[in-house]
Amino acid sequence: MKILLVSWEYPPVVVGGLGRHVHHLATELAAAGHEVVVLTRRPSGTDALTHPTVDAMVEGVRVIAVAEDPPEFDFGQDMMAWTLAMGHSFIRAGLRLLAGERSWTPDVVHAHDWLVAHPSIALAEFFDVPLVSTIHATEAGRHSGWVSGPTNRQVHSVEWWLVTESDSLITCSASMRDEVNRLFGYDAGDITVIHNGIDVRTWPFAPSPRTSGPAELLFAGRLEYEKGVQDLLAALPRIRRSHPGTTLTIAGDGTQRDWLLDLARKHRVAKAVNFLGAVGHEDLVALMHRCDAIVLPSRYEPFGIVALEAAATGIPLVVSTAGGLGEAVQEPDTGLTFEPADVAGLTAAVRATLSDPDAAAQRAIRARARLTEEFSWAEVAERTAAVYLAAKRRVRHPVGRPDIPLRPLPERDPGNPVES
Known part of the structure; x- marks a missing residue:
């Protein structure tokens, strides 16, 4: 097949897990013999003079990284305007480099998240091919x-539009499938769940350390409210009462860093918490090999690829059951879990892990073994290609704007997908 992947991040421009996901999917699809083009962007804050559009073969994938247009939009301050401008540049580059100069027509367009809704919908319509x-x-x-x-309402409406226009949908977890069904009314039976994958070769295994001194916990991820680091900071004083000297290393950055620093002081654990900021791959692997457990206390987590990466390295897992984390980690076989925002449950799970390091190490070994069976990128690519083959471009009909409630979104009424 000829496959056009559209993503607002792709190496070397990586914001989070989405960029890594699309990269691994693209290279595995290419390795399987498909002709893959990725339409993506150059770094933010650049222009066509400093960072012109690049059209190159990289790891068997044709990557078209589009230059930013000159109007001055900043993602942090003008998110929607910036997103629309990015989409406009994607469409122009896609038509010129695909339909124009080299006359390449995809069999399917695959959009990754709402930020590329406009160019993905436009290109699928132009080429008259299914939109996944x-x-x-x-x-x-x-x-x-x-x-x-x-802004929340604008993003929600774009998500609704992308879902409505799609011929097939994929989510990375069953909980995410149910969420899309509840929010947008897309029949859950027509949504394919394909878990994220992991390349275990880049996350080498090492046995969990056996130390007699104070324990070291690790958090790795973005410092945002939904990641639940505030709950881990609240639990740390309790953990230190039963396991004196326990420290917490936080690898990652985000908008809530200053707030979390204040919380650490409020809970009187500031000296026991080390905020490292963003760390590179090798440093993160070294942290996972060094620390006694990784704690991922997410309140919202569509999947949680960090859990897979951590499992590959052999560090014991202590995670919330939020979204995909609850599917990726199976208690008591591969890790210990707790309910999102449950500080007492988090404390108990960490204490149990630290109190019995031998049992924790055995869970870690089983967690890594499960990765090679269920989460290989080759398996992800094969299942995604099956979705492409089954997708059929349906007849489009005009749709009105969604009715977006001002209060928390309710359980879906089958007759009104976004009931107010």
Whole structure:
């Protein structure tokens, strides 16, 4: 097949897990013999003079990285305007480099998240081919059901439009499938769940350390409210009462860093918490090999690829059951779990892990063994290609704007997917 993947991040421009997901999917599809083109972007804050559009073969994939247009939009301040401008540049580059100069027509367009809704819908319409979309997260999910702010409502409406226009949908977990069904009314039976994969070769295994001194816990991820680091900081004083000297290393950055620093001081654990900021791959692997357990206390998590990466390295897992984390980690076989926002449950799970390091190490070994069976990128690519083959471009009909509630989104009424 000829496959056009559209993503707002792709190496070397990587914001989070989505960029890594699309990269691995693209290279595995190419390795399987498909002709893959990725339409993506150059870094933010650049222009066509400093960072012109690039059209090159990379790892068997044709990557078209589009230059930013000159109008001055900043993602942090003008998110919707910036997103629309990016989409406009994608469409122009796609038509010129695909339909024009080299006359390449895809068999399917695959959109990754709402930020590329406009170019993906436009290009699928132009080429008259099926549109497949992977919904990696939702605005309502990230904000506990609330989409009352102007930007929240705009993002939610674009997500609704992308879902409505898609001929097939993919989610990375069963919980995400149910969320899309509840929010947008897309029949859950028509959504394919394909878990994220992992390349275990880049996350080498090492046995969990056996130390007699104080324990070291690790958190790795973005410092955002939905990641639940605030609950881990609240639990740390309790953990230190039963396991004196326990420290917490936080690898990652985000908008909530200053707030979390204040919380660490409020809970009187500031000296026991080390905020490292963003760390590179090798440093993160070294941290996973060094620490006694990784704690992922997410309140919202469509999948949680960090859990797979951690499992590959052999570090014991202590995670919330939020979304895909509850599917990726199976208690008691591969890790210990707790309910999202349950500080007492988090404390108990960490204490149990630290109190019996031999049992924790055995869970870690089983967790890594499960990765090679269920989460290989070759398996992900094969299942995704099957979705492409089955997708059929349906007849389009005009649709009105969604009715977006000001309060938390309710359980879906089958007759009104976004009932107010």
